[in-house]
Amino acid sequence: xxxxxxxxxxxxxxxxxGRTGLLRTVAMTLGPVLAALAVSGAILLAFGVDPLxxxxxxxxxxxxxxxxxxxxxxxxxxxxxxxxxxxVAFRAGIWNLGGDGQFLLAAVIVAAAAPTLVAVMPAWAAxxxxxxxxxxxxxxxxLLPALLRAYQGVNEIITTLMxxxxxxxxxxxLVKLVFLDPATTVPQTRTLPxxxxxxxxxxxxxxxxxxxxxxxxxxxxxxxxxxxxxxxxRVVGANTRAAIxxxxxxxxxxxxxxxxxxxxxxxxxxxxxLGVEGNVRADWNPAFGLTVVPLVFLARFNGxxxxxxxxxxxxxxxxxxxxxxxxxxxNFFTLVVASVLLMLLAVAEYVGHRHRERTRA
Amino acid sequence: MGSLLTDAFLTSLVLGALTAxxxxxxxxxxxxxxxxxxxxxxxxxxxxxxxxxxxFLAAFKTGSIWLGFAGGALGGSLVASLMxxxxxxxxxxxxxxxxxxxxxxxxxxxxxHHFQFSTTYPRLPGVETLAIPLLSGIPVVGSALFDRPPxxxxxxxxxxxxxxxxxxxxxxxxxxxxxxxxxALDAAGVSVIRTRSFAVLxxxxxxxxxxxxxxxxxxxxxxxxxxxxxxxxxxxLAMLARGRPVWVLYGALLFxxxxxxxxxxxxxGVNVPTDVIQMLPFVAVMAVLVAFGRRASLPPALGVAxxxxxx
Numbered sequence: 226x227x228x229x230x231x232x233x234x235x236x237x238x239x240x241x242x243g244r245t246g247l248l249r250t251v252a253m254t255l256g257p258v259l260a261a262l263a264v265s266g267a268i269l270l271a272f273g274v275d276p277l278x279x280x281x282x283x284x285x286x287x288x289x290x291x292x293x294x295x296x297x298x299x300x301x302x303x304x305x306x307x308x309x310x311x312x313v314a315f316r317a318g319i320w321n322l323g324g325d326g327q328f329l330l331a332a333v334i335v336a337a338a339a340p341t342l343v344a345v346m347p348a349w350a351a352x353x354x355x356x357x358x359x360x361x362x363x364x365x366x367x368l369l370p371a372l373l374r375a376y377q378g379v380n381e382i383i384t385t386l387m388x389x390x391x392x393x394x395x396x397x398x399l400v401k402l403v404f405l406d407p408a409t410t411v412p413q414t415r416t417l418p419x420x421x422x423x424x425x426x427x428x429x430x431x432x433x434x435x436x437x438x439x440x441x442x443x444x445x446x447x448x449x450x451x452x453x454x455x456x457x458x459r460v461v462g463a464n465t466r467a468a469i470x471x472x473x474x475x476x477x478x479x480x481x482x483x484x485x486x487x488x489x490x491x492x493x494x495x496x497x498x499l500g501v502e503g504n505v506r507a508d509w510n511p512a513f514g515l516t517v518v519p520l521v522f523l524a525r526f527n528g529x530x531x532x533x534x535x536x537x538x539x540x541x542x543x544x545x546x547x548x549x550x551x552x553x554x555x556n557f558f559t560l561v562v563a564s565v566l567l568m569l570l571a572v573a574e575y576v577g578h579r580h581r582e583r584t585r586a
Numbered sequence: 587m588g589s590l591l592t593d594a595f596l597t598s599l600v601l602g603a604l605t606a607x608x609x610x611x612x613x614x615x616x617x618x619x620x621x622x623x624x625x626x627x628x629x630x631x632x633x634x635x636x637x638x639x640x641x642f643l644a645a646f647k648t649g650s651i652w653l654g655f656a657g658g659a660l661g662g663s664l665v666a667s668l669m670x671x672x673x674x675x676x677x678x679x680x681x682x683x684x685x686x687x688x689x690x691x692x693x694x695x696x697x698x699h700h701f702q703f704s705t706t707y708p709r710l711p712g713v714e715t716l717a718i719p720l721l722s723g724i725p726v727v728g729s730a731l732f733d734r735p736p737x738x739x740x741x742x743x744x745x746x747x748x749x750x751x752x753x754x755x756x757x758x759x760x761x762x763x764x765x766x767x768x769x770a771l772d773a774a775g776v777s778v779i780r781t782r783s784f785a786v787l788x789x790x791x792x793x794x795x796x797x798x799x800x801x802x803x804x805x806x807x808x809x810x811x812x813x814x815x816x817x818x819x820x821x822x823l824a825m826l827a828r829g830r831p832v833w834v835l836y837g838a839l840l841f842x843x844x845x846x847x848x849x850x851x852x853x854x855g856v857n858v859p860t861d862v863i864q865m866l867p868f869v870a871v872m873a874v875l876v877a878f879g880r881r882a883s884l885p886p887a888l889g890v891a892x893x894x895x896x897x
Binding site: 268272320322369373377378379380382383384386387388390391394395397398401402515516518519522554555557558559560561563564565567568570571572574575 | 628668672676677678679681682683685686687688689690692693694696697700701810814815818819821822825859861862864865868869871872875876879880
């Protein structure tokens with residue numbers, strides 16, 4: 226398969242320095258967000274739902290209500306880790322679209338291991354071990370696509386997607402057949418006692434997982450932008466052929482990218498189980514993976530910007546759950562918003578590009 | 587294993603492979619057209635889902651299976667027209683837009699289904715089959731192969747129509763050129779944009795009919811997210827077929843057989859959990875990719891937007 230011709234996620238181009246550059250960045254970022262909310266609102270209107278009422282309900286729950294905002298922060302934890310996972314991959318030119326499979330399998334394995342581990346060792350040790358386990362399971366699930374991409378040149382978009390479908394089914398098999406809690410009638414894994422879960426922050430109900438997410442996304446940003454290792458990965462992403470000519474061990478670097486990216490996705494699964502869910506029920510699949518893609522593009526692969534967009538999306542996600550009940554709009558609406566956002570973002574890039582060319586000419 | 591190979595098992599497997607294989611076949615053939623013309627169509631999953639939804643709705647409201655397929659083609663083409671606008675005309679990233687279209691189709695069809703049917707899943711009546719004289723009389727597999735809904739024959743016939751089109755017509759040559767060397771096609775006086783637009787729309791229509799087949803003939807109901815990766819399997823089929831439609835057919839039957847293994851095994855009296863069986867097609871896809879992935883071939887200009895005069 227001819228790998229070089231397939232387009233890889235390109236490095237975001239920094240705007241010109243100075244105030245106009247900053248203004249342009251803000252316009253290029255806020256423009257698509259506002260436009261996406263407007264277009265999604267129009268879609269709501271077509272369904273006979275008042276978009277203003279919907280967005281108000283979203284904000285009332287996801288941002289203004291004390292319990293809602295705590296849930297929003299808690300929801301940020303897995304999304305931040307998934308964003309970190311995508312930032313590593315996209316900056317290195319790898320399309321790891323298998324985040325959902327890596328997330329879910331890690332979640333199931335961690336959910337199965339956690340109750341056993343807390344019984345035999347102190348909680349902090351068990352939690353640490355479980356987080357590592359989640360990362361390991363996530364990485365393991367990307368091994369096949371990684372090998373195929375690095376050494377055979379097989380397109381990773383397809384293989385990672387296939388592994389996600391496989392992983393979702395495998396997770397169900399594990400929950401229903403292997404790790405079944407004999408004490409309940411509904412098929413689910415044993416539940417981690419609330420007292421043994423990730424600690425909450427400062428007496429709130431915000432899961433400590435959000436700290437792990439913040440640390441991860443900032444660490445990833447610094448590694449990718451400030452270290453030699455990150456530079457090597459970015460060279461591979463920007464121009465694979467040049468990287469080979471420069472003598473970089475491209476296949477090994479690609480393997481490292483897959484391992485890191487998938488480990489972060491696995492960590493996201495672990496954090497969601499250890500911090501929020503406590504167990505995995507059969508057919509549970511939050512499918513966060515692809516909805517994080519627009520956020521990462523919106524942030525231009527910048528970790529700090531990603532935090533802001535993950536926060537906004539968490540408000541929408543948590544608020545949307547309550548608005549769904551209030552206004553009878555299924556929560557799949559967040560998928561529509563993510564989709565419209567991605568498209569408008571690409572259009573905005575195009576318009577910006579044309580504008581730059583015209584001003585240069 | 588000897589006891590497994592009963593007549594009932596074989597019949598059910600062949601029948602299942604065809605029924606589950608036709609959507610994959612249509613998706614794979616559709617994707618092949620796009621890929622030949624140089625467009626990597628990741629949005630095909632969304633096109634199939636839109637086709638499944640509109641195809642079901644049309645068949646449900648009118649009671650006509652043919653209007654159902656027309657609805658499917660319309661649904662797929664609608665999503666494809668967005669892809670034409672953004673990827674072919676504006677030259678935006680085919681992967682980003684592909685992901686967006688799939689996400690959007692998933693969300694929209696799920697919401698539409700919710701508003702129309704709430705939590706009910708109305709069922710379509712069974713589809714009439716067309717028995718081919720003589721052939722359907724063959725013992726054991728005759729009725730499974732030759733007493734099927736007409737669309738099955740049409741889909742298989744399409745394999746050979748497309749094979750002819752690629753090999754012997756100008757249109758086939760134009761498609762090939764749009765993917766191999768678009769600038770040459772442009773120089774020859776044929777619009778690359780128009781050729782690619784046609785290809786993507788054709789993909790959308792075929793994937794949409796495939797989705798409609800899935801909902802109307804295969805399942806008889808529409809369930810949100812029901813394509814469950816069938817479109818992506820279509821992409822794998824197109825990649826491995828190296829431009830030849832008949833290889834898409836072989837692949838579709840293989841993966842179709844995996845998809846329908848549940849029913850066949852249940853007929854044979856073996857009870858394997860559904861979730862285990864659901865893994866089969868994806869295991870098969872990965873196994874095939876491990877074995878043959880290196881030999882998959884894609885046109886040189888795949889995924890690259892054509893900008894006139896740009897180097």
